Amino acid sequence: MAASIMPIVSKAYCSSSQVVLDVRSRPHVVSGGGFVVTDCSQKVVFRVEGCGTLGKKGELILKDGEGNDLLLIRRKGGIVEALSIHRQWRGYALGYQGSQKLVFSLKEPNSCLVQNNPIRISIEPSQCSKYSSYEIKGYFSERDCSIMGSRGNIIAQVGVEKVMVSKDLYHVVVKPGIDQVFIFGIIAILDYIYDGSTRC
Template sequence: MGPKVKEMPVVSKMFCSSTQVVLGVRTRPHVVGGGGFVVTDLHSHAVVFRVDGCGVVGKKDQITLADAYQTPLLLIRRKGGIVEALSLYKQWGGYAPDYVGSQKLVFTLKDPNACFANNRPVRVSIEQKDESIYFQINGYFQDKECSIVDSGGNVIAQVGVSKEMMETKDLYHVVVKPGIDQAFVVGVIAVLDYIHNGSTRC
């Protein structure tokens, strides 16, 4: 038996696997339910997550992530206002509903503001036990060739298109490393999809 995999639960430890997981992402056309995408386990072909874009949710700059049973896991929305207009980054927050019905901030994604971009990377942070853990996006999500990298330079998830899928960008895969919360990874991908005018956008 090998060493125990260190889990990094962000949404829930039930989405952390002791082995590497390959997820398939299939975008839904805007005409079917208003956009979003479905995430399946490429090994079992079972649906794992569903992401609804603002066409379904009915609010601009808002996305929801649910599990296979349509149980809400994350509400993702953009933090707007005058502060953002003057900021180097546009900010998105991923919120988990708790048992009291309020919302807890799970992660923050900072997308470089076009006016100040200057090749700044997309940054993601999570708050855990009195510490902040930082990640950044390397590569180009619009080409479905990018990775989520932690502050130590370790790739925790990789987005790509396999050769048999080359014909379309509507179907791509995400490799999630052992111990990493798959719901968190899919939440980050949902924001990247929206930023790059993907299927989650109205």
């Protein structure tokens, strides 16, 4: 049975089979930090640039292997966030002539009272997705977590090889039909939250 395609940002990045991609963090001294995503043949599929490159805290850009912008990610700030129990991130698909369309938002616990709650992601209602909400289970800080659909199904899994001791190199398994741009948008935010290479 063929996998159903679930584009959230881009149908072009929904594979009909499972995909395993490697993530390698870039040091801040090289290209301002961020990370690079490669396939099994070491071809660059995505690049994520953090505030070391952009010069703005709480802003990330996901690009394709050619350097074209795919997703702009911003943390919502201000007094409302300071008083809220959640910090909110928003992912915008970048269209022609710089147009931005909100495609997902992620709520990060902002208080010790909700620290053990899972991180939740919601899809904008206008998007054609079978699921409207997702959550992170596990510990991204240990590079050991899953992105789950609303029915409890795993859509992507982050892990490290047992022989590796560095968290700067890990892999992500993306299930068939799942939008890889969306997955790496979420991973870019997790990297920032957990003081990764995207953060200044």
